[in-house]
Amino acid sequence: MGPASKEAEAPKTSGESGNSNPATGEAATVDSFDGYDLVLHSPSKINVFLRVLQRRPDGFHEVATVMQAISLTDRMGFQELPSSAADDILECDNARVPLDKSNLIIKALETFRLQTGQRKYYRVRIEKQIPMEAGLGGGSGNAATALFAANRLCGQPATNEDLIRWAGEVGSDAAFFFSRGSAYCTGRGEQLHPMQPLAPAHLYVIKPKGIGLSTAAVYSALDVNSLNQQGLLDPNMLREQIERHGPFLSPLVNDLEEPAFALVPLLRDLKAFIESFGFRRVLMSGSGTSFFALGFPDSRYGNRFKDTFAVQSRLQVGPLMKLFQDGVDVFECRFIRRYSDDRWYMERPPLESSNSVSKRQAPPFPLPQQTPVPKNPHH
Incomplete structure (x- = not known):
């Protein structure tokens, strides 16, 4: 998505129809969080490995996975509504994001009120950058961020362990984000087993725009x-x-790659194309359809991977041609972590007391760079 425009229309709001850019069909970009009580980065994740162990009687699958938080984030603003409010209000700059009770953010805030007895409602504004239907846990990260924000704005009545448990009720991956950024997860993915944070690492996330797969499929x-x-x-x-x-030195596997490739064979071709640049590890994240490439490509590409990727994609004449015509996003990212239970991702330690609920703006960390691959000029 492009940078915010000063002429951008108002964001899509629950109860309203979404405004969109007529040239792209995308919703107008939010360019300000002024007046919000709390603004946070909402992280995404990759599955460093993902094993599916069995299908459970309840219809879910038992999994074992190591998840890692990455710096591809949405931004979320939270503003307490007047005491007369009886519903939360969601706004988003992406018209594809549902703003009703099917959104995990609403479910998270309702769960927090039910568990704590708090009666505060919020206006929540989401500035999306994490792709949807990508296997990156963007919706789960939003839900976890909402739980964390509500807890802070209410004076932290819940412990981190409480939030882990409640997040597991909201969504399978949401609990992970209450780890320190690296965790071994079992069950549906909601059971956390602490592990040492993984060493800092660089990675690229590659997401084809025209292909999305539901987890259920x-x-x-x-x-x-x-x-x-x-x-x-x-x-x-x-x-x-x-x-x-x-x-980098461990065998990596994702049991959901093969079924995803069976549904969309082009994904196998895309993975091979990414591997051709010489990355040491390339794997699909979650149920797809994004891939992550750990580290850096072959040295002959230097720091020009994204430019070279774009050029090479325009030269494709086989099955990948249609995929690149629809567009492929490339994000440059890094591993991130939380440094304490009362700090969220990409927050610096505060100068004031951690019990303060005064406005805390997310710090000006650079967001991951996104490079959309141009459409094939031959068509």
């Missing part, structure tokens, strides 16, 4: 009985390898 295409859970691919062995040697 990918799991439906998975044959659990065909998976090899033994040897080096045993989840506990994978976790130990990653903790000891880091993801």
